[in-house]
Amino acid sequence: MLSFSKTRSCVQWTTSYLAGSLNRARPLSSSNNIINIVPFNNSNTFIRSFTSCASSRTSNNSRRINNSSQLFTHLSANNAPSSLFFNSSSSSHYTTSASAASTAHQQQQVDNSQQHGKGQTNNNSQQQSSSSSFNLLNYKKTLLLLLSGLSLAAYIKMFPDSEAALYARIFMRFQRAIRTALLVSINYKMLARTPLTDPSYPAKEKICQKDSAVKILELCLTNGGLYVKAGQYIASLNHILPLEYTKTLEVLQDQAPWRQYDDIAVVFKDDLGHYPEFYFKEFEKTPIAAASLAQVHRAWTxxxxxxxxxxxxxxxxxxxxxxxxxxxxxxxxINYAFPDFEFNWIADEMRNVLVKEMDFVQEADNADRTARDLRDNPDVHIPKIFRDYSSRRILTTEFIHGCKVNSVEKIRALGLREKDVAQKLLEIASEQIFIHGFVHVDPHAGNILVRRHPDNPKMPQIVLLDHGLYRELDDQFRQNFCHLYKNLVLCNNEKVKKYSALLGIENYQLFSTIVLMRRFETASVGLGTKLSKEDLHKMMDDAMEKMKEINQLMKSMPRHLLLILRNNNLIRSINMDLGSPINRFSIMARYATRGINSKIEQGGFSMRRMVSRIKEKVSFEARLRGYEFYYWLMAISLRIMLRLGLFSPEKQ
Known part of the structure; x- marks a missing residue:
């Protein structure tokens, strides 16, 4: 049995160790809360020290006693004497102390249980406090982001030429384009849910097309620049696209968004050294037209x-x-959604072309050369360039009074006929392609005016504007294309195949269909004046089936041919706006023959060359007029049969 002195030493050591552990667990700065690891001489010393420590640890551990007075009261309630611990007067006190300690321990367990319930309440309070802190933190983050956004917006507004402003504009333009593409896709996905045989399908299709066209128009008007250029080209595809697209987007040809005078005056200051008022006696601050790359103001020198x-x-x-x-x-x-539609190369080609179009000095040079090429053609006029008031971003030309080439009502108001306008325009375009090899590849309606001819007011004169996009053809290429087009119209398949190969075209049948906008397999397809709706739908269905082949053809096609096709499509579009009053194919074929003979003329006079030229021309004209008479006779016969009821197109 342990002696009292050993027991006391053991208890003192244990008490000291526990007190030291508490000190090491949480060092406190207040001297009142420090427990000295020394042997206790009486119980009061231990109680004061222990209750002080218990009070200091309340906030960290809810299981500990959080009020020192509670422990002291508890011990007093159990009649514990002040000397119940480690009193050396007699050994009987140890037994009393042990009994009292046991009772105190049991009561402490009860208190700890109660305190545990309070701890759970404290935990809930702490969780609520933590949630409130988290919400406050989120609020601060949101407020910080909002303030940062407002600061960035203010900075961009104050410094629009800064790098931050540039990237902000890029992002906004990009997200608008992606958003529009997705919305248009959704429109057609919704339309696809309606069966083609449903009676309501045509009406739903028109609504879908109109809504999609409006969305594209809004994108072009908001973003401007190249988006307007793309919208202009879409508007010109009236031989392919529905009217909902072409009529909605045609406003982009000369009514694009325009800038305030202060914005464009800066361009004058940067490029020429002074504001417009320095150079012009009068300068109208409101533009008369706005297109994809620039806007036009009227002024007087x-x-x-x-x-x-x-x-x-x-x-x-x-x-x-x-x-x-x-x-x-x-x-x-688009390529991801439609794998056969792989036209990614178009963007690179467009970039190469538009870099030249943005240089107005190059445009002025193109205009001067075109004026020289067409100087012997009295039906065309090229406005005079004022070089002293021009730069890379400014082009000053003679002002022309006229109307748009496809404005039927205004053409009639001038006392002119649509057929004369269409024929003069096509002859000019054909002369550029087949004779001179210097081609205007952006002849949309906004770039061409019509006025009364100065020498013959009853006839039209065509005014060519905007000479930014031109393509020069080398002589060998021009000659091969002349032979190709001539034989396309005459349906000479062997020669079409030969000259297609010389131009780098392998699939000559598909290429011929694209050039003529007719099914090449049909006999004598090249001379019809109009394309029926049935033929158009059939051709479009065939095109969708052969999209992959068309993509490969366009991708491998020489860029000269690609831009010539663009020219043909734009002229075809204007011809359709005017009611298709002329036969495009016969006119172009005649100029193709002239282009072939132009090489003979350059070789000087020779009786043999002259005889060969006359023979070829007579032979070509005889065949061409024979085809024209044949189609005219067929058209008259069909009309007569329809009137007499001998022929019903619905039954065929």
Whole structure:
């Protein structure tokens, strides 16, 4: 049995160790809460020290006694004497102390149980407090982000030419384009849920097309620049696309969004050194037209010359690369959705072409050369260039009074006929392609005016504007294309195949269909004046089935041919707006024959060459007029049969 002295030493050591553990667990700065690891001489010393420590540890552990007075009261309630611990007066006190300690321990367990319930309540309070702190933190983060966004917006507003402003514009333009593409896709996905045989399908299709066209128009008007250029080309595809698209987007040809005078005046200051008022006696601050790359103002020089001043948008070049990048992304998205539609190369080709179009000095040079090429043609006029008031972003030309080439009502108001306008325009375009090899590849309606001929007011004169996009053909290429087109119209398949190969075209049948917008397999397809709706639908169905082949053909096609096709499509579009009053194929075929003979003329005079030229021309005209008479006779016969009821197209 242990002696009292050993027991006391053991208890003192244990008490000291526990007190030291508490000190080491949480060092406290207040001297009142420090427990000294020394042997206790009496119980009061231990109680004071222990209750002080218990009080200091309340906030960290809810199971500990959080009020020192509670322990002291508890011990007193159990008649514990002040010397119940470690009193050396007699050994009987140890037994009393042990009994009291046992009772105190049991009561402490009860208190601890109660305290545990309070601890759970404290935990709930702490969780609520933590949740409140978390919400407050989120609020602060949201407020910080909001303030950061407002600060960035203010900075972009104050410094629109900064790099941050540039990236902000790029992002906004990009997200608008992606959003529009997704919305148009959703429109057609919703339309696809309606069966083609459903009686309501045509009406739903028109609504879908109109809504999609409006969305595309909004995108073009908001983003401007290259988006307007793309919208202009879509508007010209009236021989392929529904009227809902072409009529909605045709406003982009000369009514694109325009900039305030202060914005374009800066371009004058940067490029020429002074504001417009320095150079012009009068300068109208409101533009008379706005297109994809620039807007046009009317002005008068100090010599009283009435001029049209074309001014490039100040942010066009800054947005150029990002717009081309966005178009690449859109084409990749289309390619992902429709694997056969792989036209990603279009973006690179468009970039190469538009870089030249943004240089107005190059445009002025193109205009001067076109004026020289067409100087012997009295039916065309090229406005005079005023070089002193021009730069890379400013082009000043002679002002022309006239109307748009496809404005039927205004043409009639001038006392002119649509057929004469269409024929003169097509002859000019054909002369550029087949004779001179210097081709205007952007002849949409907004770039062409019509006025009364100065020498013959009853006949039209065509005015060519906007000479930014041209393509020069080498002589060998021009000659091969002349032979190709001539034989396309005459349906000489062997020679069509031969000259297609010389131009780098392998699938000559598909290429011929694209050029003529007729099914090449049909006999004598090249001379019809109009394309029926049935033929158009059939051709479009065939095109969808052969989309992969068309893509490969267009991708491998020489860029000269690609831009010639663009020229043909735009002229065809204008011809359709005028009611298709002329036979495009016969006119172009005649100029193709002249282009072939132009090489003979360059070789000087020779009786043999002259006889060969006359023989070829007579033979060609005889065949051409024979085909024309045949189709005219067939058309008259069909009309007579329809009137007599001998023929019903519904039964065929």
């Amino acid at each position: 100090r010599d009283n010359d009435e001029v049209a001043v074309k001014i490039q948008y100040p942010d066009l070049q800054a947005n150029f690369e990002s717009d081309v990048f966005t178009h690449k992304i859109l084409l990749k998205m």
